[in-house]
Amino acid sequence: MQTVATSTLDFGxxxxxxxxxxxxxxxxxxVQERDLDDVAQDVFVTLHGKLGEIEKPEAVRSYVYGxxxxxxxxxxxxxxxxxxxxxxxxxxxxxxxxxxLSEILANERRARLDRALATLPDDKRAVLVLYEIEELPMRExxxxxGVPMQTAYSRLYAARKELALALSELGPIEGGAR
Amino acid sequence: MNDxxxxxxxxxxxxxxxxxxxxxxxxxxxxxxxxxxxxxxxLGPLLGPPGGGGGGGAGPAVKAASAAKAxxxxxxxxxxVAIAAVIGAAGTLVVVDRRPATTTIPSAPTSAxxxxxxxxxxxxEAQLGSVTGTEPSEDPASAAAGSEPSRAHVGSARxxxxxxxxxxxxxxAPQVEATTGVVPEVVxxxxxxxxxxxxxxxxxxxxxxxxxxxxxxRHARHYPSGTMADEREVIAIDALVRLGRRADAEARAxxxxxxxxxxxxxxxxxxxLAN
Numbered sequence: 001m002q003t004v005a006t007s008t009l010d011f012g013x014x015x016x017x018x019x020x021x022x023x024x025x026x027x028x029x030x031v032q033e034r035d036l037d038d039v040a041q042d043v044f045v046t047l048h049g050k051l052g053e054i055e056k057p058e059a060v061r062s063y064v065y066g067x068x069x070x071x072x073x074x075x076x077x078x079x080x081x082x083x084x085x086x087x088x089x090x091x092x093x094x095x096x097x098x099x100x101l102s103e104i105l106a107n108e109r110r111a112r113l114d115r116a117l118a119t120l121p122d123d124k125r126a127v128l129v130l131y132e133i134e135e136l137p138m139r140e141x142x143x144x145x146g147v148p149m150q151t152a153y154s155r156l157y158a159a160r161k162e163l164a165l166a167l168s169e170l171g172p173i174e175g176g177a178r
Numbered sequence: 179m180n181d182x183x184x185x186x187x188x189x190x191x192x193x194x195x196x197x198x199x200x201x202x203x204x205x206x207x208x209x210x211x212x213x214x215x216x217x218x219x220x221l222g223p224l225l226g227p228p229g230g231g232g233g234g235g236a237g238p239a240v241k242a243a244s245a246a247k248a249x250x251x252x253x254x255x256x257x258x259v260a261i262a263a264v265i266g267a268a269g270t271l272v273v274v275d276r277r278p279a280t281t282t283i284p285s286a287p288t289s290a291x292x293x294x295x296x297x298x299x300x301x302x303e304a305q306l307g308s309v310t311g312t313e314p315s316e317d318p319a320s321a322a323a324g325s326e327p328s329r330a331h332v333g334s335a336r337x338x339x340x341x342x343x344x345x346x347x348x349x350x351a352p353q354v355e356a357t358t359g360v361v362p363e364v365v366x367x368x369x370x371x372x373x374x375x376x377x378x379x380x381x382x383x384x385x386x387x388x389x390x391x392x393x394x395x396r397h398a399r400h401y402p403s404g405t406m407a408d409e410r411e412v413i414a415i416d417a418l419v420r421l422g423r424r425a426d427a428e429a430r431a432x433x434x435x436x437x438x439x440x441x442x443x444x445x446x447x448x449x450x451l452a453n
Contacts, residue, residue, distance in 0.1 A: 012225045019214045028203070037213060038449060041220050048224045049381050078453065109199040110206055131185070133203055138182050153183075160186065167196060 011048055018064050019044075025065060028129045029072035030118055042071045065130065066144045073122040108173050116166035124159035127152055216442075222406065223377035372397065372406045379413045383420070391417035408443045416450045427451060 022043050023036060031039045046067045054063055117125055123145065130141045142152035186192045187200040218225060370378075379393035394414040397404065404410070411434045418427035431447050438444070 015218065015221065015225060019217060020210060023208065023210050023213065027208075035449075037216055037220070038446060040213075040217055044217070044221055045224065045380055045383075106202040106205070109195075109202040113196075113199040113203055132187065132200060135185060135204075156183065164193065164196070167193075167199075173195065
């Protein structure tokens with residue numbers, strides 16, 4: 001897990017430190033490549049406006065994730081992206097011209113997982129992404145999404161079930177791990 | 179922490195294919211340097227001078243790889259800001275120097291902030307041209323008066339220029355204007371920088387679009403052909419949409435599109451209008 005400590009809340013430094021994290025999280029939260037610049041910009045503009053609220057540098061990461069979760073959710077709710085092409089297509093495009101077999105398989109897995117994640121409601125998707133992919137502690141996940149710990153756990157378990165169902169409906173990957 | 183559920187990726191009882199997929203997702207790598215640079219340029223008004231002169235050092239706990247990437251990116255940002263500062267200095271030169279004519283107009287303006295620079299290299303004329311998208315001007319009148327911005331300003335008529343009878347370097351600002359017919363941008367000492375002005379507009383866009391629009395218009399008055407003119411137009415169009423003035427927003431977008439058909443900001447403007 002990437003950890004970023006900042007001794008001062010200098011926005012330029014925060015941008016440098018958190019831009020890769022924001023881009024990664026937004027992708028996992030369903031923001032497509034073509035919209036990534038716009039949504040990431042919104043995240044940092046919002047973060048800039050909240051600098052005065054952040055009392056401790058240690059709290060910055062949660063703020064950043066929280067803002068990213070909200071903007072990703074807003075983005076997904078907009079009518080014109082509702083019928084989104086899951087990110088898998090983007091992932092395949094990013095694979096390059098002559099990928100190795102292992103890369104093809106990894107891309108296929110990511111694409112499939114993206115499609116399954118896209119079926120989850122935003123609140124469950126956020127908890128699952130933050131816990132299972134970003135691997136944040138559950139306490140921080142609850143803080144980011146603004147719910148009690150028990151609610152965060154409930155969302156995680158529900159998200160896991162829905163994810164498993166969505167994956168089974170998508171069918172197995174050829175050459176997969178089964 | 180101990181009572182947290184085992185993560186699926188590490189759970190031997192979880193579906194192997196799901197575990198492999200989660201691993202694949204975690205292992206995915208993106209080369210986001212160019213994207214981060216674009217983002218930094220967009221956020222320029224908020225970022226301000228890089229690191230308060232601190233250069234490219236990242237936070238102390240940033241992973242080495244991230245730090246190296248960030249440093250590279252930041253060097254580019256610093257260069258961009260330095261270039262912007264140089265452009266700004268050139269653009270405001272004539273106005274800042276209201277004193278009697280001297281032979282040293284192309285000196286750094288006393289009131290301008292020290293342009294932040296990346297440690298390595300000074301900004302050359304060629305770099306200036308390549309970054310701003312213009313050919314380096316060989317016309318001293320154009321260069322000194324700052325009359326020819328990197329791109330035509332939206333809604334502004336291109337000033338007609340007469341050939342100066344004497345080298346423009348030898349003229350004071352009023353003389354430059356009288357000689358060349360060019361009205362230089364008016365930058366008064368108490369006017370905030372472009373970055374401050376647009377940063378304020380950008381921050382207030384959601385909460386107070388009317389104020390953001392006013393700030394963008396203020397920028398247009400003081401920096402009609404400023405380095406951040408594109409960003410100003412995006413903010414203004416966004417503010418107009420938020421204010422429900424869609425027709426005005428679309429008209430402004432049309433003017434922008436006509437003036438800058440290849441601007442990278444067009445896509446953002448289209449998205450704003452689509453929303």
